[in-house]
Amino acid sequence: MTSALLTSRVGASLGETTWGVASIDRDGTDVASRLLPADGDVEIGSISKGVTAVLYRDAVNRGEVRPGDLLRDHLPLSDCAAGAVTLESLAGHRSGLPRLPVMPGMLGRTWRMWRHQENPYGDTLDELLEQTRETSVGRPKPAYSNLGFELLGHAVAAAVAMPYAELVRERLAAPLGLDSWYVPATPADLSDSAVAGATRSGRPAQAWTGEGLGPAGGIRSTLTDLASFAAALLEGRAPGIEALEPRAPFVGSGVRIGDGWITSSVRGREITWHNGGTGGWRSFVGLDRSAHRAAVVVRASTRSVDPVGMELLAT
Template sequence: MTVTTTLAQRAGALLGPRHTSYVVALVTPAGAEVGAVGADEHADVELGSVSKGITGFLWRDAVARGEVAEDAVLGDHLDVPSRPARIPLSALATHRSGLPRVAGANMTRRTWELWRHGRNPYREDLPGLLALLDGVTVRRGSRPSYSNLGFQLLGHAVARAAGLAYADLVAERIARPLGMTDTYVPTSADLLRPGAVAPLARGGRVVEPWANEAVAPAGGVRSSAADLALLLRAMLDRSVVGADAMDPVAPMVGRTRIGAGWLTGPLLRRTVTWHNGGTGGFRSFVGIDRDHGVGVALVSASTRSVDGAGARLLADEGDRA
């Protein structure tokens, strides 16, 4: 693996000057490169909803191991009210659960606190998350509707089936086998590692990290440029556990289809398998072009999107491959 300022400069030119702290990883048939600005290649950042893709891998791996049945429902593995209990895990994985995006009557206030004061809106532990389901309405129908809550429950159900906490499941089945030594799931802010990149809101204001047990499977995984290069390679060669999570099984939006969390569809002249993410102070993009053997990961300590820059890097490298 080569650490190069050239890659960081290319990413910076696409991101623009308002992105002052970011990490980037590029994998091609010729090798891997990583870069970082305002950090180093081993500094960890929040992946946000890219964590849903990690959860998708873990679910498909649990099915392959026989820990979770292909047709399992939520109530098979978590103690939840009767209506959510009947939701298939496959529906959670494809955003067809009928669950709302988030749970809790006070999420409007928490969202205001996020944008006004930078507070993490996700504060429950797992029992607290499950308690919120008492007041949740499950909508009928099979149309896709993006749900953080759905992936929170999917990840914790899979972890419960394995007899582990979600953070330990990520460590045991994703991070350690792939040699991703910088990748972990902090369940509180005091568990952040030294050197962790601070989340930044607009104007460069430091805000609270999204380090919380409940949200972990939907947005709590942290990683680094070096580790993201390893993940991209494992996605491209399908050595990551549960690799069939990347294979689309249902329509999502337009020409985009979804597997287990991972989206596949047209993106700047290419068919790309990808996910993006956003937290209170990070934006992320992870995508692979399987046809050309190219992958890009880009995460910035910012609330400004990195999707366009990540997609452009991926397309440009695909042209060279």
Template sequence: METQWRGDTELVRAASRVFRSTGAAAVAVITPQGESTATLGTDHQATFEIGSISKPLTGMLYRDATERGLVQPTTALRDLLPLEGHGEVGSVSLGSLAIHRSGLPRLPPGMHPLRRTVDFWIRGQNPYGETLADLLDQTRTVRVGAPRPRYSNLGFQLLGHAVARGAGTTYERLLQEVLGEGFSTPARAGDLGPSDLTGFSRFGRPLPAWVGEGLAPAGGVRATIGTMRGFLRSILDGSARGLSALEPVSKFSPRVGIGAGWITLEFRGRAITWHNGSTGGFSSWIGLDRDAGVGVVVLSAVHGSVDRQGFRLLTEFTATRGGLA
């Protein structure tokens, strides 16, 4: 595999300083002066799993749907999904799901997280893979807790599929219609093509793809670096739909705000809107300094956080090309 970064010179230098990964990776930066892309061990046509960056995408679909009058923040899950006989979960509102304040657990009880983790690391099995019907069936015994901040993959899975039902379509079709055709949500391993990268553990072990219809809105989206760069551009130039999802409307913790899926915090004196992602064999990060007009996306086909690299690149390019001294 190619071990040298390739692409725009300034970004290649910056990426070479902050990355020590030996796996495939790609970075895109947008500033008021232009756009830059760099790749390592891959090309611009390769698709990466973006993990939980799927959640802010889902948040934008939700906000776009509310702005079009297709759903409301007070709309209950049972109004959109077949949840008859599923107890408390049907009464959960879309608005509470979008800010991780629904009272739902991180994962549905039927997932048996420990067993699935063992199956994944020991046997190489995909820990997800449920259809939407499977996912809904897993919610039958869910108990809804207090409406306090609690990060929930289950919540965003249900939110995305509910919003798609409200729009009269599937999640993938809604995602492509609203945010761009470059995004994909493979439901089965057989849906993957030659451009879909294989992810690796930090020790170099190839790992199975995280695919599944149920997973898509919370962590099952794939994209190329070009798709992510275009998505960043649309946010910064104001042309993206559902942009209100980036505006914090609630506290997620004392120093962290949350919009619809998007997280906001102060980093080195700057207001940063961001999210990260991690699957079995991939890591990702997206962040924007909206006041400076700078955005960064980092995609890696190796499991392990790239948050440090993302924040560092955003800080560097904000200082040098974001109009700041």
């Protein structure tokens, strides 16, 4: 598929915003974009969870952590209910932790996010841990948890004695040549090539940065490096590739989950995927592993790009 053909297939769906698409198959990678510089890094949102998932499984393979390890084995959470949660339950979104921790002024944060497009996730790791200590743990069941993946990533990083941002760089970005990848803790950490996101109505959105957020939604990447990551997953070159294997039912009919990664049946094809959303970006990485095809979509908007990605994989 040529870039012109790729543009003709997705352009009408993605509209007049800033966007980028990559299609990967046995013949290589084709990329198309609009208003997105080749070196522009964007927010990949919760695709960061997919990154954390392979880092977790890689650490398991190395013998650095075990699926049955408790959070309190690696993080200072011995004085709260969350400390007794296992890494395995976090990786499979069935820990009983809520979607978000207990946070002072959460209503105000949410209002400022929607009204002024402010980042609601700027907490440090210490602040995240303090919020976790105040958070109750419910009955273990399949339920998507941002908090769970934040804690999983920081627990794995602590187990190997490095910050999460360094873990991403040393274990994944450097080996796979993903030079644009980084995890900004504050707005001051944003690169000169950082591309601003936008709301559904086109208003500029504040970048989502935060040390605590990193493992669940804080990684930034260029389109080409995100496509390279998808290709490495497709080809089995990425560390911790076993994270993609579905192990348990998840929310929705016929939906299964491995470590973070979702597998769904789409037009008779098994698609392994993760999406992402921030205050100004939507993103998607999907793999048809049987057909050896992958799709990557990013857009500076809060409108979902999942249908575009799934359509590329299903046709």
